[in-house]
Amino acid sequence: MKRLASAFLAVILVTSLLGTAGCKQRTVTVKTGEIVLCTAGEVVEDKTTDMKVPEKDVAKYSVTTRIITCPDHQNVGSLYDEAQKALAAGDLKTAADKLKAVLALNPGYKNASSQLNEINGGKKPTPDTTGGSTGSTTTPTPDEPTDAVSNLVKYVPDTIAGYSAQGIIADPASITRNYIPTSGNADQLVIFAEQTVDAKGAQATLDTLKQSYPTSGAAVKVGTKSGYFGIRDSFAVVIFIDGPVVVSVELHAKTGKAADLKDAAMKVAAALAG
Amino acid sequence: MTSKINVKREGKGRDIPGPSSSRRVRTAAAIAAAVLALASAGGFAVGIEARRTLSAEALASASAIASAIGILLVSGDVRRIRLRAASEPLFSLVLGALGLFGAPYAVLVHRYSDAPAGSEILFLTTAAWAAILVLFTLGRRRLEVVPIAGALLGLAGIVGVVGNWERPSSFSPFVRFVPEELWMLGAGVAWAVLWWHLGRARDRGDLDAAAVPAAVGGVLAAAMTLVARWGTADVPAALEHGGFWLYAVACTAATAAALLALRSVGPRAVAAAMVLPAVALTALTLVEQATGAFGPQPILLGPASAGAIIALAAALLIWPREPSPETSPQSRWCRAALAVGALASVVAAAGLAFPALEGTAKGLRTSGAAFEASFVLRGVEVVGPWAVLALAVAVLGIALSRQLRLTHILALLAAAFAWPFVWNTPLRTFTTFIPSEVQVDFGSEFAAIAFRPLPIPVTLVALGGVVVALALLLVCRSAPGNGTTSHIER
CATH class of the missing domain: 3.40.1000.20 (TM1622-like)
Structure with a gap:
């Protein structure tokens, strides 16, 4: 009985050691590739993929980010600028058309929605002087969230x-x-x-x-x-x-x-x- | 040189030296073990602070001299000690130098101001040392399966405690500071050899004749080191540091308590107590919670408490007990418990190889690129499967030994019920494969790591087997004449 018990414990030990040593090398799932981000904060393109790699190679993989101003936001910025110019010139019809175009591309863009509401309400909104070009690095007006x-x-x-x-x-x-x-x-x-x-x-x-x-x-x-x-x-x-x-x-x-x-x-x- | 056995001290006044069956001796041993656990916890906490500014030489010397004082306090008048041969005190002297000075010095010199993590050092210098001492004191009896399982359960339980001291946990032994941590294990061997040697001396009835030369050896090693490295040691600065004196007091108390526990019931009592300092330190957070003295505490109290219950069960399994002359006859319930325990052990061992947790790490590389990886931790890298294996082997050991002690069975049941609250604690947070610049930021706004439990049917089957086997052992025990007689325990 004693010999049997010893043999049994040896089997458990060997099984444990096999589990400890593992039969194959660990693989790790890593995300790799590139994310293209618009300066407005939107993801333009996500070219990342998940890959299973041996753990010794994990450090070779990462996700890089490239920032561009996407065509939509370039267009939105210039449309918004044109709307502000029209507002400054008192041309409310042109301003409303431009603002509608802006909102069609980006419903939350800057003051476009409130300005259009004011025009529709018969008021003349104050032009936004901060500019609509998304590449701008002008200091934001305090207490006013912007791009x-x-x-x-x-x-x-x-x-x-x-x-x-x-x-x-x-x-x-x-x-x-x-x-x-x-x-x-x-x-x-x-x-x-x-x-x-x-x-x-x-x-x-x-x-x-x-x-x-x-x-x-x-x-x-x-x-x-x-x-x-x-x-x-x-x-x-x-x-x-x-x-x-x-x-x-x-x-x-x-x-x-x-x-x-x-x-x-x-x-x-x-x-x-x- | 001839010797005279110190019957008065070793045999508690009886003619034959050896273990005593008196309740008073067992109570004294339990109190001494509690003092050892608390003093070790206190010494660890004070030592961390003191080591930030004091040298390893000064602190290790304080440890050796304070421990020697602790030994002399317990051994009493050294003039009555009689030695058998000249070689014996020399051997004790060398082991004392290694165990009382060399072990703390090896730990302190590899313990930098903020690394390795305190949780790792505490684990490696308490639970791991306890496991090493258990291995040194193993005999050739079937009963010895239980303390082996206890040592394994203690390791798992203490990881469950210190691995839940914070999230993300900094507990990751043998990942970032491998040589330093191997030195700490080596120190554990030196410490364990000393207490194993003292245990053998106790069995021979000449404990004091071994302990006093060991104390002298520790003091001599400290003195020689201080002379050789006086400039580095900076003793005057140490003497003015309050932490230095507190550390010394903790070492005196710990060694005196360890010697008392060993004298009363044997070296396994020292091992059992050394499982518990992390539990004692964690219990301090209850005071913090009540008083709010130190602000918010990061410990996950639920899992850490469950780990503490498992560690306490482990200490009970390690605690020395004399084999009972009466063993249970092999009823069908006992045979069933043996079979279920054996099956549970095999299944639990297999559970080590299966996936148990999924880790996900996110962060920024030095280049600014984002890093994201997910990986699977198998059972061998998680507390739960190890704890179940230890529980299963313990049940098997109890069934094999046919010594059905109620304390063992209840302790294992408590550990089994605590298991679900702590099983998903990883054995390490840091890895060798995630870039270091990401790992260094874990817990900040720049990087994060999280673990998600995966289904572990194999381990759960093994845990179920453990509970069933324990129930069968209880039935077996309650049968007339089975294991219900009071045992002579040491």
Whole structure:
């Protein structure tokens, strides 16, 4: 009986070891390909696919994002601009036709709907001077939500002294860009800008982000704008508010203390705040 | 050199040294084990803070000297110790140097200010050390299947505890800091050899004759290291640090309690207690919850509590017990329990090979490109299937030994009922194949990882088999003359 029990336990052990070692190499499902994104925030083309690859090859796969202004939004922008010009000239009929064309392409585009309602109601709407060209990087009017990505690109410039810009990740309300430092003690800079509804929403977002960087937390002034400096592990961050937009500048320390990166983060933030 | 057996201390005043059957001794051993678990938990918590600013040399020396004090407090007057041969104290001295100084030094020198993760260190220096000690103390009896299963159940239960200390969990042993963590296991071997050696000395009736030289060995190793690395050790700074003294007090209490438990019932008691420090630390969160002193706590209390129940059941399985002279006759219920337990063990072992969880990771690469991957974790990478295997082997061990202790059966039933609340805890969050720049951001707005349970019919069948086998054992036990007699337990 004892010998039988020992043999049985040995069988269980061998079975367990077989399970532990596994009979085949693990495969991982990864998403790979390219997403083409319009500056208005819409996905123009999703060329991503799921692939099963051996785990040793997983790091070779990722999804890149390319940002363009799609033909529809290029057309919408110019139609909207023409409508605003007609409004400024007092040509309400042309303005209404152009606004109808805009709304046919994009029902939620800027002030087109409200302006058309005003014209239909017998009023003369005030022309929108912020422009309809989606490639514009004009500063958004405070407390007024506008095309998110086009308004946020100025916070992720192609050139920041001391950093090499990488790809952009964008969604309808936020934009993120990584930079590789060319010198110093940081090995990564990530700038994140998020469009909120108004300044109050921006402050709420900043308060949320602050919780992720609780160490050495302090209020700072970035140019004329109010902001926050904090640390989490090896990450140092400066977050500031620009009207309804929240901008986070995060540096990762290669070695040493993250607190030492405060000056570098403040410098980048000040350059973005203008 | 001749020796005289210390009958007064080893045999509690009886003529023949060895285990005592008195309830008082068992109660003292249980209290000592509880103190050992609490002191180890306290020492771990204080040690984490102290290590941020103090050297490994200073802390390991404090550990060795404090442990030596703990041994001397329990051993009493060293002048009455008689040695059998000159080689014996030398052997104890070397093992003491390795176990009391070398083991904590190896851990501390590979424990950086914030890495490896505290959950990994706690697991590797408590539950894993306990499992190593169980392996060292194995005999050649069928009864030994139960403590083996207990050690495995303890490992699974403690992963269930520390793997639910936060989400996403930072518990990922042997992924990011492999050499450091192997050193911690090596330290566990040194620690376990010492306590195994002291256990053998206890069985021979000359525990103090082995423990005191071991204490001296620890102090000597500490002294030599301090002399050799005085500059690095920075002892003056350590002496001014409150955490240093608290750590030393915890080490004294832990070693004294361990020696008392070992003296009372044997080295398995030390192993059983060493499963539990993570449970003790987790229990502190109940105080936090009540007082709110430290703000929001990240522990998933449900799964962590279920893990704690499994760990407590494991400690009961490991706890040393003398085989009863009376064994249950093989009734048909007992034979059925044996068959079901055997079948459940095989099915549970097979369950390790089947998919159990699906992990999904998302994040940003350094280039700014998005990364997204999903992968399957098989049973071997998840707490639940291991816990079921341990439960099944424990049931099989009990049926084979025919020692049907009610505490064992009830402990296993409690563990089986706690199992659904903790089974889907992965053995690791970090992997070798997801890019490190993604993994470092897990839990932030830049990256996330989540696990989804998959159907595990094979493991569930095994768990059902465990419950059925336990029910059969209860029926078997309740039959007239079967295992209901009081056992002499140590």
